[in-house]
């Protein structure tokens with residue numbers, strides 16, 4: 045069944061389960077060599093590998109603009125940002141591997157279309173204003189999602205999230221700063237920013253997943269401490285954080301229902317198009333096929349590098365043996 | 369129930385555990401792991417992956433299969449001996465409050 049669960053004598057399962065439950069209840073971390081229920085392990089594998097895939101696929105919309113960055117400064121920033129996302133993917137694949145899965149296999153599942161990644165990366169990035177808006181809104185939404193996960197119950201996942209969160213704030217700030225510069229520019233540049241905001245706002249809200257009523261696994265994941273807040277709570281938090289930032293920037297968020305609600309002490313906002321989210325998740329977004337194909341091509345075109353590195357290591361080993 | 373998320377590890381690049389010394393005077397601390405064909409390349413990859421922002425002044429990489437670890441099931445016999453040696457902790461010794469610098 046599981047590669048991590050320990051063999052136990054009959055009847056010991058309840059004791060192990062009780063021990064696991066007690067650790068969760070006491071807010072302690074579960075570590076890879078601990079016994080864990082198979083369903084917990086499987087849920088985590090799915091969650092962590094989808095998260096890893098999102099970081100890796102997430103390099104593409106912005107990566108498209110590295111070669112045409114408007115200045116050397118912007119190019120260096122964007123390169124560093126995209127490199128960070130690759131790093132995030134690797135931290136998370138390493139965390140997934142502690143659950144007994146294999147990274148090469150997860151990659152094959154991604155390029156075989158058998159595992160998913162965040163819906164947001166299936167939208168196109170049309171110009172450099174998109175780079176700014178992705179940093180501000182998409183990384184902003186990712187931060188909302190990820191900060192609570194630093195307290196998730198599985199140790200390696202929580203530690204990966206801590207590293208990731210430290211790096212995300214640079215991502216969001218570089219995006220916002222880029223947009224501030226553009227808003228100080230010409231009428232045309234301001235229009236580009238507004239257009240990018242109009243296109244990315246709703247997909248950003250969908251990043252938090254379907255509404256709570258359609259998210260049947262939320263309760264169980266929260267009981268296990270692998271999800272900390274509900275989708276709707278995180279979405280609300282994101283809207284509350286973002287509206288004042290939009291005002292300062294001087295852009296309009298494309299939602300006529302957006303208004304402060306004194307009673308709730310939150311912003312009210314409109315309903316995202318959940319049918320669109322369903323379509324994008326099931327593979328019919330504007331860029332799904334292209335993103336996966338590009339990942340496949342990168343993996344296959346990189347095969348010679350992996351083979352060369354293996355051959356080089358082998359050569360070094362035999363040279364050392366001869367020397368001894 | 370399909371069991372397709374459990375696969376045996378492939379005979380590919382081995383797994384290395386990575387330890388980073390944050391600054392002089394501190395211990396190396398485990399920061400994560402990575403795959404590499406040998407130690408030298410593991411070190412190189414670890415630098416790019418775990419120290420992009422001056423997070424360390426020194427890195428160790430150790431083949432994961434060479435790590436010998438206590439098992440969680442053994443935690444009692446392993447850690448019990450220190451449990452009953454409370455005299456190893458400074459708080460074991462009551463000292464009057466008016467004794468300075470101790």
Ligand SMILES: [Fe+2]
Pocket residue numbers: 099128129132186208212
């Ligand atoms: Fe990231």
Ligand SMILES: [Fe+2]
Pocket residue numbers: 129183186212215
């Ligand atoms: Fe990011």
